[in-house]
Amino acid sequence: MLKKSLKYVIIGDGHAGNSAAETLRKGNPGSEIVIISSKPTHYFDHSLLATFLLDKKDITSLYVYPYTWYKENNIRLRLNQTITKVIPDKHELILAHNERVYYDRLLIASGAKPKLPESLSRYKNLLTVFTDAVDAMKLRERLGTFKHVTMVGGDCIGLHLAGAMLKLGKSVTFVLNEYNFWPLEFDETVKSKLIGCLKKKHIEVVADDMTTEIVRDGTGLNVMTKNGKIIKTDLAFLTSGMVPNIDFLDGSGIDVQTGILVDEYMHTSAQDIWAAGECATVYYPELKDYRQTTGEINAKALGNISARNMLDEKKVVSLAEPGKITIEGEDFITYGWKGFSIDI
């Protein structure tokens, strides 16, 4: 247990950030802990996001902890606060409203945002995203306005969302590109098994193909593929995985490679700054490789390891156990997510 009284600041209110906050509170009861998040809603369970569309429950039903939990644990939660700059030399963060926040030790757990493949960057405005509670609330309001949806790419949230759409009586098309279907271990066996399962659910699957263009067609869209297929749809969901949400680090001098580069102790290239969760690119000695992990299991584990290192323990990161998703009773191994199923 660390006895020094330190100010820990955590950027991000997701799995990694909250896991770290818990560990830090236990490991250093006298410390000051602040979580800063740009989101208006707080820590929610991703696996409930799609089912939220099916009922009329309040948004708080998604939350992992009630607000009172933070008070009880003496953790200050600052929502809707955007960080614009990190100044490692001064141990300072600058917020959008020009406030400067000092830290002794900083954890960046700012998560990820939907990945927009370079080839689709010009169609950004025609794609719908579904990654957080606000997206879920917005989508729930317009459920009556569309009949057919297309999943561009494919990821766990996309599968889960497809399940909800089927349940709501919508028809679904998947444009399955192996490089975008993430984070499944995606070889030929998995692919054919997955396609079979999706088809059993009456999902149209466009396999071995990729979306190249999206154009407006009246009130709907035409999604066009590399192999010349034109899919007429009402909504095109961007489900091509996620990329780290780290734009605010520009100019900070912290090393990044897609995500924030951290060593096996989750430490960044800047003094007193660690990173965890989907925003981090972690070197795993057991893999002899850097890996950017996704999902609840990994984020929680990385948040915990980071916090222990922030408490002056010397803990080396290790890969978490894989999770699984189920489709038509079949299990698919994932690296990070758990609790997802298309069989809603």
Added chain:
Amino acid sequence: MKEEKTYLSSERESFDHLTAARRVERTVFFSTNKKDFAWMRENVPCQTACPASTNIPGYIYTDYQERYGRSYEINRSVNILPGVLGRICSRPCELSCRHGWPGFGESVAICHLKRVASDFKPEGHRIEESMFGPSGKKIAVVGSGPAGLGAAHDLAIFGHQVTIYEALERPGGMLRYGIPEFRLPRNILDIEISNILRLGVDLRAGVRVGKDIKLEELTKGYDAVLLTAGTYSPNKLGIKGETVEHVYSGLDFMMDANSGKDIFVGSKVLVVGGGYTAMDCARTSLRLGAKRVIINILTTEDYITVNREELNEVKTENVEIRGLVSIEQIERSGSNLNVKFRRNRLGGYSEKGERLAVPIKDSDFTDEADAVIYAIGQRPETNFAKGVIKLEKNSMIPFDRSNSATEVKGLFVAGDFGTGASTVIESIASGRSAAWSIDRYLMDRTRRKKVVRFEKYSEKQRERAWDFIPRQVMPTLPVKERVDQLEVELGLNRTLGKEESKRCYLCSLKFEIDVTRCIYCRYCMDVCPTNCIHTTKDVVTEEDGKQKLLVTDKWNEVSAIVIDNNNCIRCGNCKKVCPVECIDVVKSELIEQDVEA
């Protein structure tokens, strides 16, 4: 500063709305005062960053006026190959563009606007050249790449008889043999090379100096010889397996591909290197039939020289980038190549400012491939010069970088051949600079100089609303249509070009408050979006000509209200609200001029 003449611009449409009296008021000055050069350096960051000192605000404004021919000529007067550079320039200007500074948005698409000028200049557009009389001097230029072409152009303008010796079949050097046609269509290159040859330059292609003709013969037969033979010796990996079949240097690979030779790439290609050649090799491999291409770089994407748009196109074509790896060994295993790599972490910085990669212990791994292409730089092949000049230990030719001269009288060096691999725009600038030095050497006097040209404007030239126009996206060929050598970037059309040209702050406009007329009402300060107008007690000129404002909040100390042009975005708000019209706009341009002018 000397006053030159009253300027009447009867031929320029944009002045038509001015009264005759206002036109006569337009006065032009030329200056060689170091204070004015310092102002240009500090305030026009794009032109400062351009190795050729292209008058970027000047050509963008003429694009806006839809005077594309004029825009093309503003470019061509210093960078010689606007159609080429408008496609493949490395764009150091865009990294410096004030519009890209923090808080101001994205930089202007300067390079794309160069191409707009080239694409939309009128058919049969008049090439402007102002030639000196014949000097009777003969000069040999060895190599017809960008440095050689830039030098040949200026030497011909100076009135010298120029002969280019080119070892390869056709002129252009790396522009033709290094860069793929899908980035640089050859008809564009051919036209711009012919504009140089038409000045009376003699091209002897297929003649390799050192083999078909000795360098000694040139030094004896010509008044001066300029070596711009490029870098045709690829750097080696220095690892086991480098010479096995289907392992290519990037340079050889691109030269063979651009010469139309059959090259085996197989299904999976590993490219090693993070420069433009590596990117070209990867994209060319796809066009030759590869299904998967991975570019392996030592550090991360943040530390490679390739610009973001190029990297975006590479990724759009589904090329993968694997960062933080070093290649260790290549082994053939049946029809496959087993390639051993090691992971890196980022280290410190080299003396040259390059980010270093540090290998991670016990992190080696093996990947398989059908072909490996390494593009890790290239060096000049200098053996042919050995009998004429003593080479340095690293086989480079020693020369004075200030004037391109070697220790051998009449022998000059320029471009990549002198410095090692650089960019096309650096090479052109280097070639032209060497041409000016050769002219001084031959004529024993300086005949061209750089000056700052001032012209007073009564209008502010742009609107504040234009600051919010987003950067226009370059239209590109859909991925599925990117076959063979079809050009990928389609160019901004006239509408997009006009919109993009509005985004330029026109940093060459100098906004100045005339303190003799200023009534200190501070309206200008209230409407300034960047807080660049200050109350000052003095303006201090430093030794290098740079000016520093001594800002004060105390009214009893204020001697003037001054616009800090370095933070000014030339929106014109201040001029619009000034009740006494005491804010002047002066266009300041760094241009080239005859010494006698």
